[in-house]
Amino acid sequence: MASAPAASSAVLLVVVLVASLAAGGANAATFTITNRCSFTVWPAATPVGGGTQLNPGQTWTINVPAGTSSGRVWGRTGCSFDGAGRGRCATGDCGGALSCRLSGQPPLTLAEFTLGTSGGNRDFYNLSVIDGYNVAMSFSCSSGVTLTCRERSCPDAYQYPSDDSKLRSCNGNSNYRVVFCP
Secondary structure, rough: OOHHHHHHHHHHHHHHOOOOOOOOHHOOEEEEEEEOOOEEEEEEEEOEEEOEEEEEEEEEEEOOOOOOOOEEEEEEEEOOEEOOEEEOOOOOOOEEEOOOOOOOOOOOOOEEEEEEEOOEEEEEEEEEEEOOOOOOOOEEEEOOEEEEEEEOOOEEOOOOOOOOOOOOOEOOOOOEEEEEEO
């Protein structure tokens, strides 16, 4: 039988591990990205996610860690990739890669986010058409409003760099939904 100090140490270790795991994931977010368009969209996400092909009706889910800042999700259109993930997109291309490491080239409708700021209690998100418009998009968090952009002049999106009236916030540890062609 284990001695009392050894058993206490083992219990303490388990408690610390469980607490660490719980705290580490406290502000992680799940992004569910759905294509409701009648055409294929190749969504991309940086700095986490990369990119994929979404045929009409398909969904892609990515997990974004707490503390992620300057995150972006956008839809690419008119893409063609080879088996190695190299190719080109008519809009939103990111250096010819299926899995993006760079931001897309204009025109592109952007969903932008920063997770776990203000001590991990707040997330911030917005839509932007500063770099142009290429596909209709809605963007929402589980504890905030839904932003929707169906045209270049959509009122829910940033239109120009000094426009600071479109930023929204929601509780930390929220989950997000991006829908193309809402």
